[in-house]
Amino acid sequence: MPASAKRVLITGAAGQIGYALCPMVAAGRMLGPDQPVILHLLDIAPAAAALEGVKMELLDAAFPLLQGIVTSTDPAEACSGVDVAVMVGGFPRKAGMERKDVMGKNVSIYAAQARALEANASKDVKVLVVANPANTNALMLAEHAPSIPPENITAMTRLDHNRALAQVAERAGVPVTKVKNVIIWGNHSSTQYPDVSHGTVDGKPIREALKGSEGWLAEEFVPTVQQRGAAIIKARGLSSAMSAASSACDHVRNWLLGTAPGTWVSMGVLSDGSYGQPKGLVYSFPCTCKAGEWSIVQGLEIDAVSAEKMRATAEELAEERELALECIKEAAA
Structure with missing residues (x-):
C-alpha cells in the first residue's frame, strides 16, 4: 500500500536555504524515496510573489513524490496539520545591530510561530530549527509552545x-x-x-x-x-x-x-x-x-x-x- 503523504512545513521558503531545501524534500531526500509529501511553504508578505515562483518551479519539476503545495504568509494556515516543521526563516543580524536587537526580533518571530504550531500542527509534530541563533531559537520556540513535547524540538548542528x-x-x-x-x-x-x-x-x-x-x-x-x-x-x-x-x-x-x-x-x-x-x-x-x-x-x-x-x-x-x-x-x- 502506498504511504499516506506527510506534510512538511518550510518557513522562509522563498529564501536561499528554502529554495535549496524545497526540491530536496520533494525528491525524497528528507523522508525517504517512497514517502509522498505535501509541502507547506511560509514566508513574510514582501516575499509572497517569490514564494509563488518557488511553487511554480516545484510544479514544473514534476516530482513524483510531491502530492500538494500550500503557500502562505499566514503562520496558522501554513502550520495546519504539518507532521514536520523546518524553521528556516529568521531575522538576520545586520550592520550596526547589537546581539540583543537580533535576539529580540527572533524571540518575537519564534513566539508567533510557536503558537501557530501548537494550535494547528499535528500533535506529534517534529520541529527542526535552522535559523540562527538556532539553539536559542529552539529553546524560545519550546518556551512558547508548552504542549509540544520538548523532545520534539531540536536545533540543527x-x-x-x-x-x-x-x-x-x-x-x-x-x-x-x-x-x-x-x-x-x-x-x-x-x-x-x-x-x-x-x-x-x-x-x-x-x-x-x-x-x-x-x-x-x-x-x-x-x-x-x-x-x-x-x-x-x-x-x-x-x-x-x-x-x-x-x-x-x-x-x-x-x-x-x-x-x-x-x-x-x-x-x-x-x-x-x-x-x-x-x-x-x-x-x-x-x-x-x-x-x-x-x-x-x-x-x-x-x-x-x-x-x-x-x-x-x-x-x-x-x-x-x-x-x-x-x-x-x-x-x-
Whole structure:
C-alpha cells in the first residue's frame, strides 16, 4: 500500500536555504524515496510573489513524490496539520545591530510561530530549527509552545557535523562515507567544539588514521569547522544554502528513520545534564535515533581539554538564554 503523504512545513521558503531545501524534500531526500509529501511553504508578505515562483518551479519539476503545495504568509494556515516543521526563516543580524536587537526580533518571530504550531500542527509534530541563533531559537520556540513535547524540538548542528566529517575525509584522502562519529558539542556558533576523539576513519580511530597530522587536528581542524560559515560568505558573498539544506534533510531523515547501528549524529537537543552540561539549554550532543526518538550517547570519556571547550560553549548558550528571556520580559512589559 502506498504511504499516506506527510506534510512538511518550510518557513522562509522563498529564501536561499528554502529554495535549496524545497526540491530536496520533494525528491525524497528528507523522508525517504517512497514517502509522498505535501509541502507547506511560509514566508513574510514582501516575499509572497517569490514564494509563488518557488511553487511554480516545484510544479514544473514534476516530482513524483510531491502530492500538494500550500503557500502562505499566514503562520496558522501554513502550520495546519504539518507532521514536520523546518524553521528556516529568521531575522538576520545586520550592520550596526547589537546581539540583543537580533535576539529580540527572533524571540518575537519564534513566539508567533510557536503558537501557530501548537494550535494547528499535528500533535506529534517534529520541529527542526535552522535559523540562527538556532539553539536559542529552539529553546524560545519550546518556551512558547508548552504542549509540544520538548523532545520534539531540536536545533540543527548537523551542518557542523557534516563539515567536520568532510574535513577529516579530505585530510585522510577517503570518501566521506568512511568517516563516522565525530561530535559537535554545544552551540551552532563559533564556540562550538568539533571533537574527533571518538570518531573513526574506515574503522580506525581518527587520530590513528591521521597519524602525522596532529598539528592539523590541534591547530587547523577546529577553527576551520567553527569558521566555515564565515569562509563561505567570504568566498560566495552569500551564506551557506545548499549545504544547510542538505544537512536539514540529513537531520530529519536520521531522526525519523533512524541512525545506522554503531553510528551517531550531532543534534541540538534539550540538555538533561549529560556530560555535566547545564540542564535546560538546547545543547548539541552525539545522538542515536530510532523510530522518531533521539537518545544522547552516554559513557564517552571526556578529557580535560574537551571538557573546557564544552564548558565554554555552554556558557555562551547560557548567556543567549538570559538575553532571550530578558527580551521576552521587555516585550511583555
